[in-house]
Amino acid sequence: MKICFKILALCCAVTMTMTMMTVAFAAAPKGEIKVGAVFPMTGPSATFGQESVNGIKMGLATINKAGIKGQALKVIFEDDKGEPVEAANAVRKLINIDKVVTLLGSVASSNTLAAAPIAQEAKIPLITPASTNEKVTMAGDYISRTCFTDDFQGVVMAKFAFESLKKTRAAIIVDNSSDYSKGLSKVFREKFTALGGTIVGKSEYAYQQKDTDFRSLLQKIKRENPDVIWLPGYYTEAGLILKQAREMGMNLPFLGGDGWDSATLQKLAGPEGIKGNYISSHFSSEDKDPMVQNFVKEYTKLYKQAPGAMAALGYDVIFVLADALKRAKTFGPEDIKMAINSTTNFQGITGNITIDKNRNAQKSAVVLETTANGFAFKQKVAP
Amino acid sequence: MSDQVAYFFQDLGQYLINGIAQGSIYALVALGYTMVYGIIRLINFAHGEFYMVGAFVGLFLIQAHLPFIIALPCAMLGSGLLAVTVERLVYRPIRKAGKIQALITALGVSLLLQYLGQNLLGADPRPFPDALENKTYMMGPLMISKIQLIIIVTTVILMGALRYLVMYTKIGKAMRATSYNLEAAELMGIDTNKIISFTFFVGAALAGAAGVLVGMYYNTVEPMMGMIPGLKAFVAAVLGGIGVIPGAVLGGLVLGVAENLVIGFWVSTYRDAIAFAILIIILLIRPAGLLGRNTREKV
Numbered sequence: 001m002k003i004c005f006k007i008l009a010l011c012c013a014v015t016m017t018m019t020m021m022t023v024a025f026a027a028a029p030k031g032e033i034k035v036g037a038v039f040p041m042t043g044p045s046a047t048f049g050q051e052s053v054n055g056i057k058m059g060l061a062t063i064n065k066a067g068i069k070g071q072a073l074k075v076i077f078e079d080d081k082g083e084p085v086e087a088a089n090a091v092r093k094l095i096n097i098d099k100v101v102t103l104l105g106s107v108a109s110s111n112t113l114a115a116a117p118i119a120q121e122a123k124i125p126l127i128t129p130a131s132t133n134e135k136v137t138m139a140g141d142y143i144s145r146t147c148f149t150d151d152f153q154g155v156v157m158a159k160f161a162f163e164s165l166k167k168t169r170a171a172i173i174v175d176n177s178s179d180y181s182k183g184l185s186k187v188f189r190e191k192f193t194a195l196g197g198t199i200v201g202k203s204e205y206a207y208q209q210k211d212t213d214f215r216s217l218l219q220k221i222k223r224e225n226p227d228v229i230w231l232p233g234y235y236t237e238a239g240l241i242l243k244q245a246r247e248m249g250m251n252l253p254f255l256g257g258d259g260w261d262s263a264t265l266q267k268l269a270g271p272e273g274i275k276g277n278y279i280s281s282h283f284s285s286e287d288k289d290p291m292v293q294n295f296v297k298e299y300t301k302l303y304k305q306a307p308g309a310m311a312a313l314g315y316d317v318i319f320v321l322a323d324a325l326k327r328a329k330t331f332g333p334e335d336i337k338m339a340i341n342s343t344t345n346f347q348g349i350t351g352n353i354t355i356d357k358n359r360n361a362q363k364s365a366v367v368l369e370t371t372a373n374g375f376a377f378k379q380k381v382a383p
Numbered sequence: 384m385s386d387q388v389a390y391f392f393q394d395l396g397q398y399l400i401n402g403i404a405q406g407s408i409y410a411l412v413a414l415g416y417t418m419v420y421g422i423i424r425l426i427n428f429a430h431g432e433f434y435m436v437g438a439f440v441g442l443f444l445i446q447a448h449l450p451f452i453i454a455l456p457c458a459m460l461g462s463g464l465l466a467v468t469v470e471r472l473v474y475r476p477i478r479k480a481g482k483i484q485a486l487i488t489a490l491g492v493s494l495l496l497q498y499l500g501q502n503l504l505g506a507d508p509r510p511f512p513d514a515l516e517n518k519t520y521m522m523g524p525l526m527i528s529k530i531q532l533i534i535i536v537t538t539v540i541l542m543g544a545l546r547y548l549v550m551y552t553k554i555g556k557a558m559r560a561t562s563y564n565l566e567a568a569e570l571m572g573i574d575t576n577k578i579i580s581f582t583f584f585v586g587a588a589l590a591g592a593a594g595v596l597v598g599m600y601y602n603t604v605e606p607m608m609g610m611i612p613g614l615k616a617f618v619a620a621v622l623g624g625i626g627v628i629p630g631a632v633l634g635g636l637v638l639g640v641a642e643n644l645v646i647g648f649w650v651s652t653y654r655d656a657i658a659f660a661i662l663i664i665i666l667l668i669r670p671a672g673l674l675g676r677n678t679r680e681k682v
Contacts, residue, residue: 046506176652206652212601215401216643217651236508243602267510268603
């Protein structure tokens with residue numbers, strides 16, 4: 001027993017020494033600001049992660065041409081696979097091993113919610129470009145975002161359904177494994193009923209991520225006779241739901257949030273499924289603003305595909321960070337945090353970004369129509 | 384009130400149709416689990432990946448404009464060959480090492496294939512081109528889509544073929560003998576290694592067929608797609624009595640129908656909870672599964 005303990009103690013000592021050595025060697029060389037980025041590069045929301053990273057890399061190239069106060073910005077990318085546990089692990093690794101001074105990420109709110117408390121505790125600022133769930137920035141003063149929140153998105157779509165589409169009976173299908181989806185469905189329910197609409201069905205219509213068969217669920221909803229369906233999920237399942245619904249003869253409009261904003265949605269839903277639905281999002285590549293058009297042109301040239309909302313958000317977040325770094329007194333996490341939180345009227349391609357006192361961005365949203373040829377710009381809604 | 388009763392029966396019928404279509408898929412995958420378990424007592428967790436590979440082979444062939452009727456057997460062949468290779472390279476060398484070792488290795492193969500697939504093919508779900516014009520037929524108030532019919536018909540044909548193969552052919556007899564007693568079968572001059580390879584081939588081919596059908600049914604194919612159906616099919620195989628061929632079919636159908644009824648008549652989020660509760664209850668009452676006997680009859 002005693003020998004066992006000694007061996008154990010020895011092992012611990014060796015491991016600790018090794019960890020310390022790694023840390024010592026990993027300390028940043030002069031002239032480099034290390035930033036960590038956590039995005040889903042694989043898994044069900046992979047296109048979102050890949051687009052975000054593309055946007056960040058494109059912005060990074062421009063920023064590093066001039067540098068920030070003589071230093072280069074270095075971004076270390078980690079894959080969270082779209083899973084909260086992986087996001088938490090990646091953030092721990094970036095903070096403890098890579099010693100980053102700021103974190104960017106992730107896309108899905110569930111993942112950012114898992115990462116935020118860790119960043120807060122380590123006092124490393126974290127900016128999320130795309131997580132819209134309310135709770136994300138409540139983790140503490142080191143957590144901020146450069147996108148709008150679900151409150152705003154849910155309200156925009158509830159108003160759009162009731163006022164622009166003149167629909168009064170809505171059904172809600174929620175992705176039960178996503179904080180994002182649950183947040184959006186709650187806001188929509190409140191706003192839509194406040195406007196005078198009815199939410200049909202006694203119980204919630206819910207599914208889980210990675211489900212593929214929705215026919216029985218849709219049959220149940222069909223029985224309640226809604227005239228519009230609020231489906232605030234991600235494109236992987238939303239695409240399949242649209243296809244199956246149309247096959248079952250459900251031709252009513254489905255409404256979604258920015259979670260639908262991926263080119264994969266069209267492919268999964270098919271030409272029939274995609275027609276006549278609406279989403280709210282951060283950015284439209286059809287926006288006539290010259291800054292946006294310039295971004296679209298360069299992005300398309302570089303990556304051979306049109307940018308989605310996540311690419312635009314990724315591009316904006318790295319510039320918001322660069323802007324904050326320029327204003328920060330030092331490159332210590334504390335000063336960077338203060339600079340990020342005092343961002344006002346930053347001209348981004350997804351709108352004018354002002355970080356408010358709750359560290360959320362105040363900015364406009366766009367409503368897009370889904371068509372077989374992509375997302376068509378419908379209207380712009382200011383906060 | 385009478386309206387509501389009519390609606391109830393209509394919905395019930397619709398859920399049953401959906402459930403049978405989904406259950407057929409589970410059944411096809413479950414057959415491979417049960418056959419492999421029956422013959423070498425290995426729970427082959429990589430089986431869901433054979434299903435995924437079948438779906439991808441089918442996808443590529445249909446993208447190359449081959450008709451469904453050719454793509455399906457080719458996909459089955461692809462999955463089957465992969466399974467034979469895995470068996471030869473991985474399972475055979477460790478067959479004598481013990482059950483736990485084999486089980487862990489199977490998990491390893493499963494993860495290897497998943498992540499290899501993700502690296503080679505990308506994580507993004509791919510749509511399945513419409514190989515067949517999809518129509519919906521009305522049977523009174525009930526809807527059945529062409530693809531649901533194809534799933535059910537293909538499943539019935541494949542199961543008939545399997546039954547014939549196992550019960551009425553020489554190689555089927557050898558499979559049964561090997562499963563009954565491997566050593567004795569070897570002493571009787573049966574090349575058991577060959578028979579085991581063949582069993583892997585047939586089981587994986589059925590899973591590959593299920594993969595193609597699912598790809599067409601849901602219009603999505605991705606490297607991780609084998610994980611959950613693989614798990615469900617494993618449950619189906621245990622439910623029916625693992626090692627018993629008709630049991631796998633029955634287990635698959637029971638699971639598919641139960642899931643759809645829970646979604647339809649109760650809260651959809653209880654789907655998996657109820658499905659697994661059914662499994663537990665059946666195993667408490669009949670530990671060997673629905674059709675399992677406590678005597679050692681296998682394959």
